[in-house]
Amino acid sequence: MSGAVRVRILGIGMGPRHLTAEVVEALRGCDYAVAARKADDDGLLEARRVVCQAHGVELVEVPDPERDRRDPKDYPGAVAAWHEARVAAYERVLAARGGTAAFLVWGDPSLYDSTVRIVERIAARGVVPVEWDVLPGVSAPQLLAARHRMVLHEVGRPVHVTTARRLAAAVAEGQDNIVVMLGAEPRFEGLADWSVWWGANLGTDGEELVAGRVGEVLPDILRARERARRAAGWVMDVCLLRKGAVA
Incomplete structure (x- = not known):
């Protein structure tokens, strides 16, 4: 891979009817989208697939790392460890594929979503050169x-x-x-x-x-x-x- 990977963090509301014209244009300009598969029967992943298919973009599945979903005493630490595992998983995909990648975020990326922090971490690590931006969605x-x-x-x-x-x-x-x-x-x-x-x-x-x-x-x-x-x-x-x- 040569040059930086472009990452577009796109808020998609609750799916196809909530994509803004700005997000649609950005998604259509992406080479692929990246999303976690959290279970064998992952309805939210399939909903993302519908969005991608509607706009001619390949969806790349990444098995989601395990997370302690009980109520751990060190909740921030548990989330940080999970984020770090996600960083490594997504980093491998970006390194292998390059190009322009989309991350499709339910609602809006500004509210209770980890994608911005994960992409920030990928960029900070420097293993994969990354340029990224964020487009809002309906929260x-x-x-x-x-x-x-x-x-x-x-x-x-x-x-x-x-x-x-x-x-x-x-x-x-x-x-x-x-x-x-x-x-x-x-x-x-x-x-x-x-x-x-x-x-x-x-x-x-x-x-x-x-x-x-x-x-x-x-x-x-x-x-x-x-x-x-x-x-x-x-x-x-x-x-x-x-x-x-x-x-």
Whole structure:
């Protein structure tokens, strides 16, 4: 390989209908796309394949390194080790193929995604000379707000964005208007009187929406989440929790 590999990190929202014209143009100019295969039956990988096929780009599968998905005491360390293994795996593909490679990111690369950090690390290591850029996509919080026809914050107020595993800490810190991403099955302990606007697999044919007082609609959310999982084989959900509001 001679010269630098060009890497394009492309936000793709929830798939074909959410690709911006800018992202479509960039993807069509790529020689191939790189994506991790996380399981033998990986529905999200196949969804990426549909995007690539629609625009005439080869999808190169990379077996995803093992990760400790329990709740390790050193969570940042566990994630860092996983990222380093991913760096090495992707680096081998870029070194062998060269050219221009796309990384297709669900939602937007700026929110709870590791791709930017991984490509930064590949570039820093210098084993493969890399030039890279990032194009934005439609994020899950944007879709949630649109589907529920709402603004994520009240007038003059902030919105706090966090993960499900950090929700209790955010509430303890006094946050009262919280977008929650990367959730397992929701529980919302101690938040029965809060309001929730929830959605799963937003932007797909099997999307699900629920809104109301947490104590009243949590069973509806659990049922809707399972429907979304059965329909797609996977589930991505996001919600806004607001103290004292009426949904």
